[in-house]
Amino acid sequence: GAGVSQSPSNKVTEKGKDVELRCDPISGHTALYWYRQSLGQGLEFLIYFQGNSAPDKSGLPSDRFSAERTGGSVSTLTIQRTQQEDSAVYLCASSPGPVETQYFGPGTRLLVL
Amino acid sequence: GENVEQHPSTLSVQEGDSAVIKCTYSDSASNYFPWYKQELGKGPQLIIDIRSNVGEKKDQRIAVTLNKTAKHFSLHITETQPEDSAVYFCAARGGYGGATNKLIFGTGTLLAVQP
Numbered sequence: 001g002a003g004v005s006q007s008p009s010n011k012v013t014e015k016g017k018d019v020e021l022r023c024d025p026i027s028g029h030t031a032l033y034w035y036r037q038s039l040g041q042g043l044e045f046l047i048y049f050q051g052n053s054a055p056d057k058s059g060l061p062s063d064r065f066s067a068e069r070t071g072g073s074v075s076t077l078t079i080q081r082t083q084q085e086d087s088a089v090y091l092c093a094s095s096p097g098p099v100e101t102q103y104f105g106p107g108t109r110l111l112v113l
Numbered sequence: 114g115e116n117v118e119q120h121p122s123t124l125s126v127q128e129g130d131s132a133v134i135k136c137t138y139s140d141s142a143s144n145y146f147p148w149y150k151q152e153l154g155k156g157p158q159l160i161i162d163i164r165s166n167v168g169e170k171k172d173q174r175i176a177v178t179l180n181k182t183a184k185h186f187s188l189h190i191t192e193t194q195p196e197d198s199a200v201y202f203c204a205a206r207g208g209y210g211g212a213t214n215k216l217i218f219g220t221g222t223l224l225a226v227q228p
Contacts, residue, residue, distance in 0.1 A: 004156070033215070042119075042202060042218035043157070056214045091156055099206070099213050101147065104156035 002026065004105035006092050012111045013082055021077040021108045025094030032075050033102060034067060037089040046090075049075065050098050082112045115140040115212060117205050119219025126193050127227050134222045136203035137185040145206040146186045147216065148177060152199045160201075161188070165208075193226045200224070 034046040045059040093102040144165040149157035204216040
């Protein structure tokens, strides 16, 4: 079946602009995660959604970062007033439920000039 | 919070040899340890995982071992093939509260299998 999809696959923006990254989880998966992968680094947790519960935002690096999940499915990660240090690969994952295996999408490669 | 260390950062082996990647974790309450393979330009793909009530798990040429006392776990790949070349990440998930909401990843191992 279809896996996790993300769009765009690549995004180049200018410093100070806002960007929106989209994630479509696997159908039926109630849990959704965003991670950030900087060059040569491991994955850094950003935010977690589970069903209708309040999201775990403990990994968001600053108030310029926000995310929402509409209808328990699609999620959008928004970065306002982008900075060069925001350049990274942003990965989305979903799982059938909490504390279950996470399946990752291909990521969005963000470059802030 | 949880911290995961991974070694080595790079590993080069000859085709047919074995490869071993090691990780240590800090939170003794962690109870789930997946391994992901990431090829260039792609997202991480789960290759094997182990839970804290099991000491070893094997799937064809891939095996993972867990030592809860020492808080370390290892990935073993036997009879390596060129298509095994990729970056491998270990991860750990906490056992209580908010720690169960996320995976904490190691910094990755670049495995190169020489034909």
